Ligand SMILES: [Zn+2]
């Protein structure tokens with residue numbers, strides 16, 4: 001037994017790790033955050049999808065095809081993909097992380113994002129990852145940017161630099177929660193500004209965020225970067241509303 005494993009077992013004996021969803025004690029020395037039963041209830045996104053916004057079509061035999069929304073409204077990003085459905089255990093875990101400042105919940109979500117097999121995503125094609133920025137007022141309230149925590153984990157795993165200096169939230173916006181699609185578009189319009197244009201022009205970026213709901217925030221970030229000269233913008237999130 002190596003020394004680190006020994007320390008981990010001592011630590012588990014005194015401070016047993018518990019499942020984030022059901023509080024059951026987890027087996028010692030294992031890196032999981034959920035028990036096997038709760039992990040089975042997490043709905044990972046696979047199968048046919050819209051190649052742009054990443055919404056899945058679980059009952060479709062037609063393969064990948066544009067969804068109605070992306071057919072009507074062209075997006076500024078190339079594609080958006082998510083690891084899991086925003087519901088149940090995942091919804092609770094994201095709320096604990098964002099609003100309860102539960103960093104263990106954050107580590108669980110970062111692990112889900114970093115370990116997910118984003119089929120067809122070539123990470124080497126991107127120059128940097130950009131976490132969706134918070135306004136300084138929101139950052140003061142929350143004390144951390146959840147997207148930056150997620151981007152660090154994903155960037156480390158995939159070997160892509162994280163650069164949070166290229167995009168700023170210049171306008172404070174009300175929370176998007178409870179707004180419909182057109183209200184979200186209006187609320188977020190003009191909220192971001194590009195920074196250091198020499199580092200943006202001709203380069204490709206992966207935006208990182210916790211949840212994709214209607215895509216309004218991701219689209220506004222992508223628009224800001226593309227208008228500043230970015231060659232290509234795509235987005236990865238932990239969860240997606242279906
Ligand atoms: Zn559990």
Ligand SMILES: [Zn+2]
Pocket residue numbers: 050051052053054055066067068069070071
């Ligand atoms: Zn779509």
